[in-house]
Structure formats: structure tokens, C-alpha cells
Amino acid sequence: MFAAARIQRRAFSASARDLSKVTVLGAAGGIGQPLSLLLKLNPRVSELALYDIRGGPGVAADISHVNTKSTVKGYQPGAEGLSEALKGAKVVLIPAGVPRKPGMTRDDLFNTNASIVRDLAKAVAESAPDANILVISNPVNSTVPIVKEVFKARGVYNPKRLFGVTTLDVVRASRFVSEIESTDPKDEEITVVGGHSGVTIVPLFSQSKHPKLTSNAELVNRVQFGGDEVVKAKDGAGSATLSMAFAGARMADSVLRAADGEKGVIEPTFVESPLYADKGIEFFSSKVELGPEGVSKILPVGEVDAAEEALLEACFVDLKKNIAKGVSFVASSL
Template sequence: MFSLRRTTQNLAQKRAFSASASQYYKVAVLGAAGGIGQPLSLLLKLSPKVTELALYDVRGAPGVAADISHVNTNSVVKGYAPSEENLAEALKGAEVVLIPAGVPRKPGMSRDDLFNTNASIVRDLADATAKANPTAKLCIIANPVNSTVPICAEVYKRRGVYNPKTLFGVTTLDVVRASRFISELKSTDPANEKVTVVGGHSGVTIVPLLSQSNHPDISGEARDALVNRIQFGGDEVVKAKDGAGSATLSMALAGFRMAESLLRAKDGETGVVEPTFVESPLFKDQGVDFFASNVELGPDGVKEIRGIGDINAYEKDLLSACVQDLKKNIEKGVKFVEANPPK
């Protein structure tokens, strides 16, 4: 009994220490009035780690902020109308900045089709962040992530403030989808499904490593159909919404999960691992400077980039196709900034 009582006391002390050591943070959402921005902002309002929520958009942010501010949690919410001064104020002091801003996909539109419009939006918002708050953890949601993350890196380099440890492409949705789709196939609880997804965040660049999941026995037509659904799950949503939008609610959840994981790591929690698209050494020898894999997060952002581990021949073929496309996507982002530098 003494041993049990002592263990209980130790756990209570650890919880008390964790509560006393916990910090609270400002988070900024750029594109807060959009289809992803609104539910993302609502989820952030519910987080006990968020003290201040800054919402910015080209229109509608003050209204969204007023609405969300009525949610009965302690964080303060402020909306900012569009102007350079307001954007700088929204960014000032934020620990995490999320950029879901951009136009959504429509039926038949690939993520690459979004490029010309969203590239300019992300470039300008990244430039504002580089000037107002260059040390913030910057999380890019705006598609195509395979190109928009390199755009941000190039913008930061031009401002002389680039830190690869603080720039993230949010690919968490691919893991969220994979665990759910596997659970549907196997009639299990998706919360218990563990699956690694690497590569990028569009089509064939999304590589689920089913051999490392709870069900490495999935094979044949079932495997092919599952991989295809994970890679093109976004199309499923676009078609179902009949042109009215793309994956917004599930993407908001993914963005929230990434932001909260960064705050947990900043707070000193160890062992926080998320899949994310970052500057990575894994395929640099093939000209691919950015790659999504499991990344351990720390107080300063990226702590450790995990390797891919053992994979089978089928997954090696998937990776080969991924790397070819990913290299082109990354080069497209870099060339965009070369041709269209920030003002």
C-alpha cells in the first residue's frame, strides 16, 4: 500500500508541477474568415494553451472574432481589418502563426491549379510575418503545400531570417484520413490506428506506409484502393460538396492539432511527434529539399526529423513516384519567388 500511495503522490506532484509550469500563448490565424479559418479559430478558442487569438483576413475577421469571443473560455479574441498595420499588429508576439488563406479547390481542380492565386497570397503573408515576427512557428495550410512552403522559405531567406526549424507544412490531415479509412476497412477504433504517411501533400506525393501500420497484412486490391483513397481523399470531399468547397472542417482539425502540438512542445512536453512537411535531409541527395515525415517537436520547433524506416517494395515504388513529383512542386515554388519577389 505504501508503494501505491507513494506512486499516487508522485503523479499528483508531477501534475501540479505541469500545471504551474504551463505557459499560455498568442496564436495568429491569417485567413480566419474562410472555410478553414473559421472552424480552426473556434478550435483554438477552446484550447487552454491559447491566451490570445489574433484573427486576420481581407474581409470578415472582426465579425468572426466577435462571434468566437462569446465562447466561454478565457482566451481573448481580436479581429483585424485588412491593412499592413493591422496585419503587423496581429502577428506581433504570436508563438504560432497559421496561414489557411487562399482560394479553395473546385471539382476537377488539382492543388497545382491553385498555384498562381495562392502563391501570391502566401508570399505576401509570409513576408509580413518575416518582418513583424520572424521567430514565430509558421504553419502553412494554404495549398499547394508542396510549393507554398518553399515559397515561404525563399521569402524568409530574402529577409535574412530563415530558420528551417520554425517552418512547417501542415500534412496532419493525411494521417487523420489514413487512420479513419483504415478503421472503416478493419472495423476498428480510428483513435487506435497508427499509420505513418510521408512525402508531400497532394496526390501521388502522399505515401502511406501501411507496412508500418497496425495492419501490414492489407494487400492486393484492398491495399491499392486504400492507398488511392488516402492520396486523393481531398477529391472525395470536393466532389461531395458539388463545387461549394473543399476539405475545410477536417483540415481545420489537422491545423489545430499541429498548432497545439507545437504549443505542447514549447511548454516543455517531450515526445511530441507530428507528421509535417519541413526542410529535410531525407531526400536532399535527389534534389528534394522538403519532405514530410514524422518530426519530433521541441521548444524551438523541429527537434528531430525521423527517418522512414523499413519499407516494402510496393512502398518503394510509391516513394519513387512521390520524389519525382515533389521535386517539381518544390522547384515551382522557388522559381515563383525568383520571378515574383516580395516588394
């Protein structure tokens, strides 16, 4: 089935008052282009604003020919174009940054992408401080704290409006399980918590229909390092762009549905969380119920088995360092 079909079905009955402006920062990149296309197919999006340091207007011209009702505009690079792209946005997605190459970890991307996200966050804080911000740029474990610190410095931080997009980890987990069990991925609800890189990604198979999979070390590793699989297969030509675009579009659709008053919208996402604050971990990805205000309720992790408890302990070590790295970057660069 066409990848956007589920998004289209959910949003098809959107009324005129539900329609919203959505802005993509990094719209001409490997994630940005397919993400923008999927958003063009979503009837909840009335206005699609596309910005990049190069190529934004061209991508907008191309996507604008797709025969759905939303308008599309590409903005020229620079402070003025960026500000105009952001004004009035209900949702801002940030996929901007450089992709991983073979042998690179998400942390290797830090220095370049951290600066990009910091500068874009400054613009969002000035022009769209009340928007829901969906951060895709890696390493998410560090870039989300960067956005928080930038917003805090400008007095506009709202923890309910800031999300790290970790949906791809759940998308991958459900697909990988369906391959093993010969089932339909849509019937596989796999909880994935923690962060969005390597060992910080913790799939909780004990809470699924297939609790025995918790002992499948190969599967756990594949969920944690699925991005490496794509980087290797692309042989230096990029990282996970199409699947990430799908995950980002799904998350944006959920945020828009909840903003329009739909009840019971739950997505996994990396947010400021109290779940492990006692361990010094300020951000954590878990199931979050969304609402008109953004984060409505952060759901508990629930019971885990011994193997998953060990995975969580390993997650905490790296995740705490990743978060601190983002905070320190802003402290030394603002």
C-alpha cells in the same frame, strides 16, 4: 466525442506561463473559421489574433463569446492590421487562399495562392520572424518553399520554425483503416510520408498493425486523393475545410505543447529535411519530434516494402517539381 476533446484534455493542465498568442491568417475562410473556433477551445492559447482581407473582426466577435478564457481580437485588413495581428505570436497558421473546385488539382490553385502566401510571408518575416509558421494553404508542396525563400531574402529564415501541415493525411489514413478493420481510429497509427498532394502522399501500411493493407490499391488511392472525395461531395461549394481545420488545430496544439517543454511530441509534417536531399528533394513530410525550438529531430522513414518503394519513387518525381515551382515563383516575383 466532440472533435476538440483530445486537444482540450492534453492542454487542460496548462499553467499561466504556458499560454501563448496564436495568429490565424485567413481566419474568415472555410478553414479559418472552424480552425479559429478549435483554437479558442485550447487552454494553451491565451490570445487569439484573427486576420483576413474581409470579415476578421466579425469572426472574432462571434468566437469571443465562447466561454473559454482566451481573448480574441479581429484585425482590420491592411498592412497595419496585419502587423498588429502578428506581433508577439508564438504560432502563426496560414490557411488563407482559394478553395479547390471540382476538377481542380492543388496545382491549379498555385498562381492565386502562391501570391497570397508570398505576401503574408513578407508580413510574418517583418512582424513575427521567430514564430512557428504552420502553412495550410495549398499546394503545400510549393507554398512552404515560397515561405522559405521569402524569409531567406530577408535574412530571418529558420528551418526549425517552418512547417507544412500534412496532419490531415494521417487523420484520413487512420480513419479509413478503422472503417475497414472495424477498430477505433485512435488506435490506428498510420505513417504517411512525402508531400501533401496526390501521388506525393505515401501511406506506409507495412509499418502499421495491418501490413496486408499495403496491397490495397483502393485504400492507398483514397488516402492520396481523399481531398477529391470531399470536393466532389460538396459539388462546387468548397473543399476539405472542417477536417483540415481539425488537422491544423491538432498540429498547433502539438507545437504549443512542445514549446512548453513537453517531451516526446511527434507529428507528421512537411519540413526542410535531409532524408532525400541526395535526390534533390529539399522538403519532405515525415514524423518529426517537436521541441521548444520547433523541429527537434527528423525521424527516418524506416523500412518499406516493394509496393511502398514504388510509391516513394513516384512521389519523388512530382515532389521535386512542386518544390522547384515554389522556389521559381519567388525568384521571379520578389
